[in-house]
Amino acid sequence: MNTGFATEPWSSLVIDDDATVRQSLRLCLEVEGARVLGVATAEAALEALERTTFDVVFLDLWLGAESGLDALPDILRKQPGIGVVVVTAYASFETAVQAMKLGASDYLPKPFTPEQVRQAARRVVEAKRLQVEHARLRERVDAGMAAHGFESRSARYRSFIETATRAASADSVLLLRGESGTGKNVLARWIHRTSRRKAGPFVTVHCPALTGDLMTSALFGHRKGAFTGAVADMAGKVEEAEGGTLFLDEVGDLSADAQARLLRCLNDRTYERLGEARERHADVRLVAATNRPIEEESRSGRFREDLLFRLNVITLTLPALRDRREDVLPIALHFLRFFERTHGRTGLAFRADTEFLVTEYPWPGNLRELRNAIERAVTLAPSGVLLPEDLGLPEADVHEILTRQSAPPNRRTVPVEVGADVSLEELEREHIARLVARAPTFDAAARTLGIDITTLHRKRKRYRLA
Numbered sequence: 001m002n003t004g005f006a007t008e009p010w011s012s013l014v015i016d017d018d019a020t021v022r023q024s025l026r027l028c029l030e031v032e033g034a035r036v037l038g039v040a041t042a043e044a045a046l047e048a049l050e051r052t053t054f055d056v057v058f059l060d061l062w063l064g065a066e067s068g069l070d071a072l073p074d075i076l077r078k079q080p081g082i083g084v085v086v087v088t089a090y091a092s093f094e095t096a097v098q099a100m101k102l103g104a105s106d107y108l109p110k111p112f113t114p115e116q117v118r119q120a121a122r123r124v125v126e127a128k129r130l131q132v133e134h135a136r137l138r139e140r141v142d143a144g145m146a147a148h149g150f151e152s153r154s155a156r157y158r159s160f161i162e163t164a165t166r167a168a169s170a171d172s173v174l175l176l177r178g179e180s181g182t183g184k185n186v187l188a189r190w191i192h193r194t195s196r197r198k199a200g201p202f203v204t205v206h207c208p209a210l211t212g213d214l215m216t217s218a219l220f221g222h223r224k225g226a227f228t229g230a231v232a233d234m235a236g237k238v239e240e241a242e243g244g245t246l247f248l249d250e251v252g253d254l255s256a257d258a259q260a261r262l263l264r265c266l267n268d269r270t271y272e273r274l275g276e277a278r279e280r281h282a283d284v285r286l287v288a289a290t291n292r293p294i295e296e297e298s299r300s301g302r303f304r305e306d307l308l309f310r311l312n313v314i315t316l317t318l319p320a321l322r323d324r325r326e327d328v329l330p331i332a333l334h335f336l337r338f339f340e341r342t343h344g345r346t347g348l349a350f351r352a353d354t355e356f357l358v359t360e361y362p363w364p365g366n367l368r369e370l371r372n373a374i375e376r377a378v379t380l381a382p383s384g385v386l387l388p389e390d391l392g393l394p395e396a397d398v399h400e401i402l403t404r405q406s407a408p409p410n411r412r413t414v415p416v417e418v419g420a421d422v423s424l425e426e427l428e429r430e431h432i433a434r435l436v437a438r439a440p441t442f443d444a445a446a447r448t449l450g451i452d453i454t455t456l457h458r459k460r461k462r463y464r465l466a
């Protein structure tokens with residue numbers, strides 16, 4: 001009978017050198033709907049973790065001659081974020097603290113009751129479910145935020161989006177490139193939504209999170225018993241994405257085996273689950289992304305050249321934020337309005353020097369860094385007027401940019417005139433100053449200059465014009 005607290009199937013790895021304890025933990029957990037794998041040694045546990053993801057691990061702190069505490073960091077490295085409950089007959093406050101410091105989620109003293117096991121498993125599984133839910137909500141927030149995020153004043157970016165729109169409808173393999181935080185994940189999701197596969201699923205695989213057989217089985221699935229730890233048949237992400245789009249983030253991190261299988265899947269649309277002879281057909285559109293120079297990895301033999309050719313048919317390279325400066329302020333204002341709503345604040349505005357900083361800062365972390373800075377300011381700023389320090393940017397950069405802003409314009413002997421020995425900036429400043437002085441309104445001045453009103457205000461601030 002399954003009296004389980006979890007509505008979805010979940011799995012547990014029990015690591016204990018005592019077969020009786022393994023058996024009693026198995027019984028307690030199976031009643032709760034878990035699929036359980038029991039192993040006696042740390043080595044067997046690490047091997048199982050290499051191949052299968054588990055929701056919760058029960059780890060005995062005394063594994064014969066081995067110490068469970070020593071194995072704990074390796075377990076957490078194999079599957080970052082996995083919940084580990086440490087179990088021991090020699091419960092002491094110090095070992096508990098030590099285990100928690102090393103990253104354990106909970107502590108179970110021996111002898112335990114079925115109710116204690118159930119409670120410990122429930123806490124870990126529910127915390128994990130909440131994390132997944134949080135990530136899902138975050139993705140929806142990002143997708144919602146991006147609804148206006150493809151509008152642009154930059155001719156270069158607009159032409160990029162036009163190309164991306166054409167590529168989206170083509171149903172071919174796409175490779176998205178660009179620095180970290182330029183929006184490859186958001187673009188991939190948008191490509192899916194605008195493609196003819198939009199009614200199908202969109203499935204993301206973050207390749208660096210997977211290694212070895214675990215990667216192959218996560219992508220292509222496995223058959224029960226295919227390896228230690230394969231406690232049930234499992235479909236892979238390729239199957240999950242059937243009829244839709246499979247997004248491989250950081251594709252350069254694919255293992256050699258996964259690369260070979262993916263190439264075959266792209267070439268003849270077939271694959272097999274690990275440990276199964278049955279050939280399956282895949283109707284999936286592949287979108288891959290990388291922020292690394294994958295050609296170098298191909299030259300060094302880490303990434304198959306034939307797969308790179310296959311992925312590289314249509315490449316979309318997202319520009320860095322510093323290469324589309326005209327978009328920075330409108331996007332920052334978009335984020336400001338967005339976070340105002342989500343944080344229940346109103347009437348927030350950048351002070352003039354904050355606006356100057358937002359426009360001039362190079363944003364090496366691109367859209368992600370901009371979004372985080374604005375969210376931080378909206379969350380922490382004590383007043384409605386956002387100050388430069390509210391953005392939490394590196395102090396040296398802030399100082400350098402704000403010094404530039406407050407530097408008095410050079411006293412010069414040469415009059416600022418067309419054809420004189422002056423820079424374009426000085427000419428622009430002078431031209432805007434004279435036009436604004438004589439135009440009846442800022443709107444009229446902007447029209448004459450052929451720029452929009454926001455750009456005019458930005459330039460007035462930048463040149464410190466009245």
Ligand SMILES: Nc1ncnc2c1ncn2[C@@H]1O[C@H](COP(=O)(O)OP(=O)(O)OP(=O)(O)O)[C@@H](O)[C@H]1O
Nearest residue numbers: 142146149180181182183184185186291367368371
């Ligand atoms: N078009 C957009 N409009 C508004 N915000 C965006 C847009 N694209 C991305 N962002 C913001 O930037 C953040 C980072 O985007 P994303 O994760 O897509 O970048 P990435 O290039 O895939 O980064 P990495 O290479 O580090 O995985 C998103 O969480 C979102 O907040």
